[in-house]
Amino acid sequence: MSSSTVASSDAPADPKQHRRVLEALSGLLLGMFVSMLASTVVSTSLPTIIHDLDGNQTAFTWVVTATLLTTAISTPVWGKLADLTNRKLLFQLAIAIFIIATAAAGFSQTPEMLITFRAVQGIGAGGLAALSQVIMADIISPRERGRYMGLFGAVMAVATIGGPLLGGVIADTWGWRWNFFVALPVAILALIIVQSTLHLPKRTPGKTSIDYLGIVLLSIAVSLLLIWVSLAGDSFEWWSLTTVLMVGGAVVATALFIVVELRSKEPLIPLNLFKNLTFTLSVVASIATGIAMFGASVFLSQYMQLARGATPTEAGLMTIPMIGGLLVASIGVGALVTRFGRWKPYLIVGALLLIGGSYLLSTIHYDTNFVLVSIYMAMLGAGVGMTMQNLVLVVQNTTEPSRIGVASSGVTFFRSLGGTIGVSVMGAALAARVTDLVAERKDDIGVAIASLGADAPKWVEALQSGALPKVAEMPDALRTVFEGIYANGISHSFLIAVPFAVISLLAIVFLPNKPLTRMTTSERIQASEADLATVSVPEGMEVLAATGSIPTVGDAREDSDPR
Structure with a gap:
C-alpha cells in the first residue's frame, strides 16, 4: 500500500466516499430493519397470542427465549463462515431463512408450533446481527463508524417504536x-x-471448515441450562435428581466444548481471543447489556398489559420513552465518537444508566405515576444505546483483521446469550412470584369472584386453565387484584438485572482506552500485506521492483551477505 493510500485512510471520508458507503449500507440497514420489525411487531401482542393459543407464563417466556437461544448459538457460526466465505451471500441467506420462518410462525396453532418457528427465525436473526457488524467493518473504519452507527440507531428506533x-x-x-x-x-x-x-471488497476465500461438534456441545450446554431455569420450581423441585442431571449435563457439555475448541483447527469460538483484554471485558459488559435490552423489551410489554390494563396498541405507545432514550443516545453518542474519537466516557455513562434504570424499574407498581415510569424506561434505553454498538466497535478496533468475523460475532453471541439467560431467569422469577402472590391473595380473589354474580363460574374456569390471563378484559374488581400481582412480579424480576449491570460497569472501567483507527478492515489487511512485502524486499530494491527486474529473495540475501 502506498503512502498516499495510507494517508487517505487517516483522513475523514470525502462526500463521494460517504455516498458510496450509504449506498452499500442501504440494503444492510433494510435487512436489519426487517429483522427488528418482525420481532418488535409481535412484542405488544404476545400476551394476546399466548392467551389465544392457551399458553401459560412458561410458554410466554419460551416464545422469546427460543429465538434468543438460536440467535445466540448461530451467531458464532455465521461469524466463522464470514471469515471463510462470501459475506454478501451469507447475509442474503440469513434474510431468506428469516422470511420463511416468520411466515410459518403466522400459521401456528399451538404454543409449541410458535416456539419452534421462532427458534428457526432466531437462526436467521443471528446471521443478520453478526454479518451486519462484520460487513460494516469491511467498508467503514472504526473512527468513522460512529456517524453510521447513528443510522443503525435510527433504524433500530423506527423499528422498535413503529413495530x-x-x-x-x-x-x-x-x-x-x-x-x-x-x-x-x-x-x-x-x-x-x-x-x-x-458491493464488498474482494477477499481471498478461505477453506470452509465448521466445528460441528462444538455447535452440538454449545447447544446442549445452553439449552439444558435454560430449560432447567424455566422449569425448576414448577415441573420439578429446585433441589432434585432432575436438577442434578440437567445442571451436571450443562457443566459436562461446557467442559467438553472447551476441550473441543482448544483442539479444533477452526474453533467456533477461538478461546485465545480471551487473551485480548479488550475482548474479554467487552464480553462481560455485553452480557449485562443483553439482559437489560431483551429483558426490558419482553417484560415492559407485559407490565403495560397485565399490570396497567393496556391494550396492545396502548402498550406500544407506552413504551416509546425507552425507545426514545435508545434513539437519542445511539445517534448522539455515535456522532460524538466520530467527531472526537473518544468512546470510553460514553460507555461508562451508559453502564451507570443501565444500573439506575434497572433498579428504578424494580420499584414500580401498578399505580406508579407514569411520568416516573417513563423516566425510568428512558434511562434504561439510553444505557443500552450507549453501550450496545460501542462494545462491538472497540473489539473490532483491536482485533486482527482476519478474525473480525469471529470476534464481532463473539461479542454479539455473549450479548444474545446474556439476554437469553436473563429473559429465562426473569421469566422464571416472575412465574414463581405470581404463583406465590396468587396464593397469598386467595381471599381477595375469592371476594372479587363472588361479586361477579352469574359471571363468576366463567372467570373461575379461566383462572384455573393456567393460561396467561387477559387482564384488560377482566371485571374491575378482579382486574385490580391481578394488576397488583403482575406489577409486583414484574418489578421483582427487574431487580435481577441490577447486579449484572454493576459487573458491566466494572468491566467497562477497566477497558484499555485505545484510540480508534481510521482504516477499514480491508485497508488493514492490505497494509499488513504491504508491510510483509516491505520486510521481504530489501531496502533500495523499490526501483528494480518497479522495472520488473527484482531478483529473488534468495538472490537478494546472497548479494547482501558480507561474507
Whole structure:
C-alpha cells in the first residue's frame, strides 16, 4: 500500500466516499430493519397470542427465549463462515431463512408450533446481527463508524417504536397472525436491494471448515441450562435428581466444548481471543447489556398489559420513552465518537444508566405515576444505546483483521446469550412470584369472584386453565387484584438485572482506552500485506521492483551477505 493510500485512510471520508458507503449500507440497514420489525411487531401482542393459543407464563417466556437461544448459538457460526466465505451471500441467506420462518410462525396453532418457528427465525436473526457488524467493518473504519452507527440507531428506533405500535393496531384490527406476515414484503425488498447495492471488497476465500461438534456441545450446554431455569420450581423441585442431571449435563457439555475448541483447527469460538483484554471485558459488559435490552423489551410489554390494563396498541405507545432514550443516545453518542474519537466516557455513562434504570424499574407498581415510569424506561434505553454498538466497535478496533468475523460475532453471541439467560431467569422469577402472590391473595380473589354474580363460574374456569390471563378484559374488581400481582412480579424480576449491570460497569472501567483507527478492515489487511512485502524486499530494491527486474529473495540475501 502506498503512502498516499495510507494517508487517505487517516483522513475523514470525502462526500463521494460517504455516498458510496450509504449506498452499500442501504440494503444492510433494510435487512436489519426487517429483522427488528418482525420481532418488535409481535412484542405488544404476545400476551394476546399466548392467551389465544392457551399458553401459560412458561410458554410466554419460551416464545422469546427460543429465538434468543438460536440467535445466540448461530451467531458464532455465521461469524466463522464470514471469515471463510462470501459475506454478501451469507447475509442474503440469513434474510431468506428469516422470511420463511416468520411466515410459518403466522400459521401456528399451538404454543409449541410458535416456539419452534421462532427458534428457526432466531437462526436467521443471528446471521443478520453478526454479518451486519462484520460487513460494516469491511467498508467503514472504526473512527468513522460512529456517524453510521447513528443510522443503525435510527433504524433500530423506527423499528422498535413503529413495530409495537403497528403490531398493536394490527392485532386489534385484523388479528395477531398478520403481525408475522407484515414484514414479508419488506424482507423481499431487502433481498433485492442487497443484491443491487452491496458491493464488498474482494477477499481471498478461505477453506470452509465448521466445528460441528462444538455447535452440538454449545447447544446442549445452553439449552439444558435454560430449560432447567424455566422449569425448576414448577415441573420439578429446585433441589432434585432432575436438577442434578440437567445442571451436571450443562457443566459436562461446557467442559467438553472447551476441550473441543482448544483442539479444533477452526474453533467456533477461538478461546485465545480471551487473551485480548479488550475482548474479554467487552464480553462481560455485553452480557449485562443483553439482559437489560431483551429483558426490558419482553417484560415492559407485559407490565403495560397485565399490570396497567393496556391494550396492545396502548402498550406500544407506552413504551416509546425507552425507545426514545435508545434513539437519542445511539445517534448522539455515535456522532460524538466520530467527531472526537473518544468512546470510553460514553460507555461508562451508559453502564451507570443501565444500573439506575434497572433498579428504578424494580420499584414500580401498578399505580406508579407514569411520568416516573417513563423516566425510568428512558434511562434504561439510553444505557443500552450507549453501550450496545460501542462494545462491538472497540473489539473490532483491536482485533486482527482476519478474525473480525469471529470476534464481532463473539461479542454479539455473549450479548444474545446474556439476554437469553436473563429473559429465562426473569421469566422464571416472575412465574414463581405470581404463583406465590396468587396464593397469598386467595381471599381477595375469592371476594372479587363472588361479586361477579352469574359471571363468576366463567372467570373461575379461566383462572384455573393456567393460561396467561387477559387482564384488560377482566371485571374491575378482579382486574385490580391481578394488576397488583403482575406489577409486583414484574418489578421483582427487574431487580435481577441490577447486579449484572454493576459487573458491566466494572468491566467497562477497566477497558484499555485505545484510540480508534481510521482504516477499514480491508485497508488493514492490505497494509499488513504491504508491510510483509516491505520486510521481504530489501531496502533500495523499490526501483528494480518497479522495472520488473527484482531478483529473488534468495538472490537478494546472497548479494547482501558480507561474507
